[in-house]
Every structure is written in C-alpha cells, then in structure tokens.
Amino acid sequence: MNYIFKKENRTEASLNNFNAEHIRWMKFILRQSKKVGEIELPISAVILDERGRCIGRGSNKRNVNSDPLGHAELIALRQASFMKNDWRFNECSLITILEPCTMCASALIQARMGRVIYGALDEKRGGLGGSIDLSKHKSSHHKMEVIGGILEKECRSEIKLWFKKLRNQI
C-alpha cells in the first residue's frame, strides 16, 4: 500500500501550513479508525516527515496489548523515532482524529513535534486546549503549531457512534 499521496504536492513550501494533503490523511486515518473501533476506542494517528511521507502510524491498542502507553499517538511516535533514528521531530507533523490527551500532548512536546493536527476537541481529557493547553504551559520547553477542528463533525460522530454501540452491547 502506498502511503504517499500526490507526489507533486510534497514541497516544503506547501507543507508550511495546513493544506489539502492533511485533509486526505485525516480521511485516511478516519477509515483506519473504523477498523480499530470494533474492539478499541477508534483513534488512529499518522506522523508525516518534512516531505509529507508517512514515517509512523498507530491505532489505539491499550486493551488489546494491555499497554498503558498504547495510545495511537505514542505508537506512531515510537515507530517514527525508529524510522528516523532520532527523538526530535521539529520538521514533522502528527495527524490524529481526537485531540491528544495530556500524556500524548506532553510526549509530543518532549519529541519536539513541529505541528499537531487533530479533528475533534476533547473537553474532558484534551492536553492541547480542550482541558488544558500544555504546549503553552510554563513546563513546556517547545512551542509547536497546533491546528484543531479539521473534519471535526466526521471525527466526533465516529467516536460518538462507538460509544453508542458500546452502550447497546452492555
């Protein structure tokens, strides 16, 4: 499977800000999330390098792997750091469907992530503005670009649907 969309668009200039390619990636992880969502909360994430290539991807695996660090963002981060052989991601972007929790937000700050793009806001647990904005807190040594609310309606309904199914099962 080819994880690179439209090669001709992948110039550094076009990636300086949020663009159509990010929307395409967001739609991709929304499709991925539908598969995850049968057993876990349907969250997926991808990390793109400075040329827009996917260097890491992950889906929520906390219950499946019995892993407290099994959030989509952290799994993608671990894969990407293996690909890059570096723990710094200044030129990279992370895309996910739900605002990262405080753990994932802090991990992204630790990893010096350049840009974080998310779909739905998480008012209860969100660590990038929903409940607390750790990227702007004094404990943060790295300022990153945060873009929220991309395809918010689709992302939110995906998660809501999952919870509705769960309630019906019980």
Added chain:
Amino acid sequence: MNYIFKKENRTEASLNNFNAEHIRWMKFILRQSKKVGEIELPISAVILDERGRCIGRGSNKRNVNSDPLGHAELIALRQASFMKNDWRFNECSLITILEPCTMCASALIQARMGRVIYGALDEKRGGLGGSIDLSKHKSSHHKMEVIGGILEKECRSEIKLWFKKLRNQI
C-alpha cells in the same frame, strides 16, 4: 540478583503507607542511576506490586535508544504492564529519584498508578507539583497518592553532579 528486600516485611498493611522498604528501594535506584549517568541524565525508576516485589524497572534511555518515550518511568511501566498483562496499576507503587515530567505524570495517571514516590522536586518540568500538579487537575480521572522529597538531598546532588560533569566536558 534478588530484587525483593526482606520478605517478612512485605505485608499489605506495611505497604499502605511509605515505609523503610521504600527508602531501601530509593537507595537501590540511586546506585543504578550512577551507572546510567555516564551517558544519560541519571534517572532510574522501579515499580513495586502490592506485595512489594519489583515488577518493572527502567533507566533513562532517550539518547541511547533515540526514543522520545525513553524516560525511566515509561520504560518501567512498559515492563510492568508486560509482567502484569494489564494496564491498570491501582495496587502498585512507582519509585523514582526525580519528580516525573508532565509526560510521565500523565502516563502514570493513565495507568492508574496507586502511589508515586520521588526524591527531588523538578520545579521546571515536574508534573506532580513542581511545575503543575496533573494528578489534581480536572483532566485527571484517577487520584493517586504522591509522596515527594524522599532522600531529596542525595537525589538532587546526583543530578547536579551530572550537569556539572557535562558542563566540564563541553
């Protein structure tokens, strides 16, 4: 090497609060940290189960493994979740020499850690009171016992010494 100290002391009652066994573990990880400190910031951590047995331990490996998640607490957490085959740690304790950063603090909250014991306070990056107390923030869904300042002098001097050595090398 036997990681269990004084079997006769390991009753649930004796572990309800901080005790002498924790001091012994703190001294153990301080010794471990000296070895780590040659290449990385000298931080080590252990996780004890409800009977006081060590089920996970880790040392800072961020630079060695090029891993943004390579903090001592997270490495110990990953090992312990593998041992327990569970992501919940309500009956467990984590002991570390420096106050966990916001990433590790949030990860410990996510893992429902029962008790966190640390040595030195981290006023710049600490996530359990030093810079921000995430365990008491509204985004936290789990309240845990946090005990700080154990062998603080020794822990602080260990870290200060490492930074002094680093400055002399440059």
